[in-house]
Amino acid sequence: MINSSSSFVLIVDDNPTNLSILSKTLKSANYKIRMAVDGEEALAMVAYAHPDLILLDVQMPKMDGFEACRRLQADPATQGIPIIFMTALADTENKIQGLSLGAVDYITKPFEPQEVLARVKVHWRLKQLADTLEQRVAQRTDELEKAQLQLVHQEKLSTLGQLVAGVAHEINNPIACVVGNVSAVEDSINDLFDLIDLYRQQFPEPGPTIEASLNTIDLEYLREDLPKLVKSMKDGGDRIVSISQSLRTFSRADSDKKQKFNLAEGIDSTVLILRHRLKANNLRPAIEVIANYGDVPEINCFPGQLNQVFMNILANAIDALDAACVGRTYEELEADPGRIIISTSRSIDLSTVKISIKDNGYGIPNSVKSRIFDHLFTTKEVGKGTGLGLAIAKSIVEETHNGKLICHSAVGEGTEFAIELPV
Structure with a gap:
């Protein structure tokens, strides 16, 4: 009927x-x-x-x-x-x-009125069927796109996680050996200097041959410089240990259940991995990253997936700041350097946390902003962007974590990505 x-x-x-x-x-x-x-x-x-x-x-x-x-x-x-x-x-x-x-x-x-009525009924029914079919096709297309995004995301995250975890593991053993032995080397060097001082007390006239050797190696310079070299090696080793820990934090494998996760640790590990892109180069000064972490509790989430969201948004912010350098002199950029401000806060009712990642680039035109989360949409050159990063990020935040991912941007005012997640 x-x-x-x-x-x-x-x-x-x-x-x-x-x-x-x-x-x-x-x-x-x-x-x-x-x-x-x-x-x-x-x-x-x-x-x-x-x-x-x-x-x-x-x-x-x-x-x-x-x-x-x-x-x-x-x-x-x-x-x-x-x-x-x-x-x-x-x-x-x-x-x-x-x-x-x-x-x-x-x-x-x-x-004939009844003929008109019959034809109207037939074509109205055909219109209803066509509309229903169109809705079903659109729904199935949307479902297929989401499934494709999920598969791409899982494969990408799995490959990246395995690579990063493998590198962190391979670094860990040799660097542990180096860091563990630096203190022993430092003690041994101090013992050798003490022994040389003792020899000097017992034999104040060492002879011309030893005197010549002491002048050649400049013992006083070695006594001052060698501890500095050892300390520098120890600091470098500690730095590599920190990087290794950050890599392991970033590449945390997600189980089937959500885990407690410190958002600041995830963001810091992501920034560290992208640090090479933040450094100064011949086109621009270093990009400054300012982190303002509020009193935010650990949240139940899939840490590896959220780290991927942070990676996509921060990488896009760096791309935007690099693009904003075009046509500006190095002196102009030094006076107004690229800046990324990361902040975390909690909602008034304490039910959600907000992560804000804001840059001071050119901003995004409205015509582009309305499409940035679309599947396969990208403004980057061929080979430099897939159009999947932000689409995957939105899916992770909104579908996997029941949160919100919103872009605030205007030309000349920079861009802010705001992530809201339930505690």
Whole structure:
């Protein structure tokens, strides 16, 4: 049983009798009716409220039905409305013209009301089926895109995690050996200097050969410089240990269940991995990263996936700051260097945490901002962007973690990505 009570049919005819008959016939079948007496009035009415179907007379004053149909079909907003022509012009040529303009059917005058009703019901039903099919196709397409994003994300995260974890593991053993032995080397050097001092006390006249050797090696310089070298080696080893720990933090494998995670540690590990891109080069000074971490608790999440979100957003911020250097002198950039401000805070009701990552680049035009989370959309050159990074990030934040990922940006004011996550 077709429910036509919510369907709206527009009848366009300059004959009052035809309008009356058609109106009564369709109202008896529970269709909602509006009427127009020429093509111009019909177009104005369609612009005001889209009908589900149009019964359109061909021969009318001001604008005939063919021209009205042509204009309706030329507008993407109205080209999907089924149009049934009504005319006394029953010759094949006129029928072909009407159908070629996009009409779905042709009713010859004088018409039989029940035939009109039957044709309206058929084409209304076909329109409903077409709309349903279109919705299902769009839904399935969206589901396929999300599935593809998830597969790409899982593969990308798995490969990156295995690589980073492997590197961290390979670094860990040799650096542990170096760091562990530096203190022993330092003690041994101090013992050797003490022994040399003892020899000097026991043998104040060592002889010309030893004196010459002492002058050659500059013992006093060695005594001052060697501890500095050892300390530098120890600091370097500690730095590598810190990097190794950050790599392990970044590459944490996610289990099937969410885990407690310190957001600051994840962000810091990501910044450390990107540190080489933040350094000064021949095009610009170093990009400054300012971290303002609030009193935010650990949250239940998938740490590896969130680290991937931080990586995508921070990498895009660096790309934006690099792009903002074009056309500016090094002196200008030194006066106003690139800057990324990262902050975390908690909502007033304590139910969510917010991570803000903001840069002072050029900002994003509205035409681009509306599409940055779209699947496969990218403004980067071929080979430099896949259009998956932000789409994956949005999926991780909103679908996996029930949060929100929002972009605030205006040209000349920089860009901020705000991530809200439930505690």
